[in-house]
Amino acid sequence: MRSWIYAVMASVVLTCGLLTSAVSAAPGPDEILTDPREEAQAQALYDVLRCVVCQSQALSHSDAPLAADMRAVVRERVQAGDSHQDVLDYMQARYGDYVLLSPPLQGNTIALWVWPFLALFLGAIGVVAYIRHQTGRSVPQELSEADSAAARALMEEEGRE
Incomplete structure (x- = not known):
């Protein structure tokens, strides 16, 4: 019974936290331009510019002081x-x-563009090599006549006991 109450309390706290962060990220009145065309242009720019102190966050999503300055x-x-x-x-x-x-x-940015494709290519090669290695190990080998006779003998011996 208590775990249900804790789950409800946790979800309420989480929801309040998410709503608070959404409100804090919303632009203030001093950040909205009066001309709708200029505001649309500024919003479009906020979406393509990165906050230089955040970890790959657009200016539109950052609440860092430097992002506000930018x-x-x-x-x-x-x-x-x-x-x-x-x-x-x-x-x-x-x-x-x-x-x-x-x-x-x-x-100076070629590595940023090439690295994801190179990593994907090397990963695909690794997967193919792993699959080939695994399929080579799982293919049953033909038994020699001597091995077949020994296996039959063991199976007959097990059946008698």
């Missing part, structure tokens, strides 16, 4: 009339390629 810079650039690409270029020049959630394919 969103303020984006809003300033959008209000100044910069295009989507102009803001991306500015942020990339200021924070480096890491600020982009999808970094460009360059010499």
Whole structure:
């Protein structure tokens, strides 16, 4: 009976925690632009820019103080009339390629693009090699006449006892 009560209490606490984190991540009144077109552009930029202190979180999902500062810079650039690409270029020049959630394919980022495919390829080779190794071990071998006769003798001997 008590475990049921604890489960309900835990789910209530978890739900409250999730709701609190969702509310804290919502933009404040000072983070919303008055022009709907500019607000849409800023929101689109928040989704493609990374918070540089968080672990691969977009600006739109981060509640870190630096992310709030980065969103303020984006809003300033959008209000100044910069295009989507102009803001991306500015942020990339200021924070480096890491600020982009999808970094460009360059010499210094080639490993970021190649590594997942290389890991998948090497994993597939490993799986194929493992399966071949296992199937080679599980194939029954033909018994020689002497082994067959010895097995028959053992089976007859077991049947007599």
